[in-house]
C-alpha cells in the first residue's frame with residue numbers, strides 16, 4: 001500500500017520506518033522536502049510536498065502537532081475519499097486537551113478534511129511503543145475508531161502489521177474517549193517514565209466484532 005505520512009517527527013518517522021519494514025511504500029509529506037534534516041529518511045521513503053503526497057497515496061496518516069493540523073490539511077487539498085489516519089492529540093497550553101466531552105480532535109479533523117474518511121488511531125501510546133509494541137509475549141493495545149468500516153479495517157490491519165493488539169473501537173465520536181486515554185498514557189509517563197504500554201486482559205470469549213470476522 002502507498003502510505004503518505006504528513007509530518008516526519010517522532011510519530012511520523014517511527015511509524016514510517018515500521019510500515020516500510022512491513023512492505024509498504026512510504027512517502028513523507030513535508031512543508032519543505034528539501035530540508036536537509038529529512039535527508040536520512042530517503043533510506044526507506046520518498047520525500048514530497050503535502051499536496052503531491054496525498055495525490056499519490058492510498059492511505060494518509062496525519063502526524064503533525066495539533067496546532068499545525070488545520071494548516072497541513074488545507075495544504076493537502078482534496079482527499080477524494082482516502083482514509084486519513086489521525087494520530088494527533090488536541091493538546092494545548094498546560095498539557096491540556098483543548099476539545100472534549102461533546103467533541104474531539106478527530107471530529108474536528110473530519111470537519112477540516114471533509115473529503116477524507118477519518119480514523120483515529122496511534123494517538124494513545126508513546127512513540128517508543130510504536131517502534132516496539134511487544135512486551136515479551138504481550139502486545140501493546142491500539143484502539144481505532146472511525147465512521148467508515150473499510151477505512152477503520154485498513155487502520156487496524158496496519159496496527160497489527162506493526163505488532164499491536166488492535167481493536168475496533170467503533171464510530172469516530174469514540175475519539176472523545178481515545179483522546180483522554182492518550183492523556184492517561186501521558187500522565188502515567190510522568191509517573192513511570194516511557195517504558196510501559198497499555199494492554200488488555202481478557203477472559204476466553206471476550207472478542208470484538210472485527211475479531212469474530
Ligand SMILES: NC(=O)c1ccc[n+]([C@@H]2O[C@H](COP(=O)([O-])OP(=O)(O)OC[C@H]3O[C@@H](n4cnc5c(N)ncnc54)[C@H](OP(=O)(O)O)[C@@H]3O)[C@@H](O)[C@H]2O)c1
Pocket residue numbers: 006007008009010011012030031032050063064065066068069071072087088089090091122123124125126127128
Ligand atoms: N510523541 C509521541 O510519543 C506521540 C504519541 C502519540 C501521539 N502523538 C501526537 O502526534 C502528533 C505528532 O507528534 P510528534 O511528537 O511526532 O511531533 P514532532 O516530533 O514535533 O513532529 C511534528 C512534525 O509535523 C511537521 N509539521 C509541523 N507543522 C506542520 C505544518 N503546518 N504542515 C505540515 N507539517 C508540519 C513537522 O515538520 P517541520 O519540519 O516542517 O516543522 C514535524 O515533521 C502530535 O499531535 C502528538 O500529540 C505524539
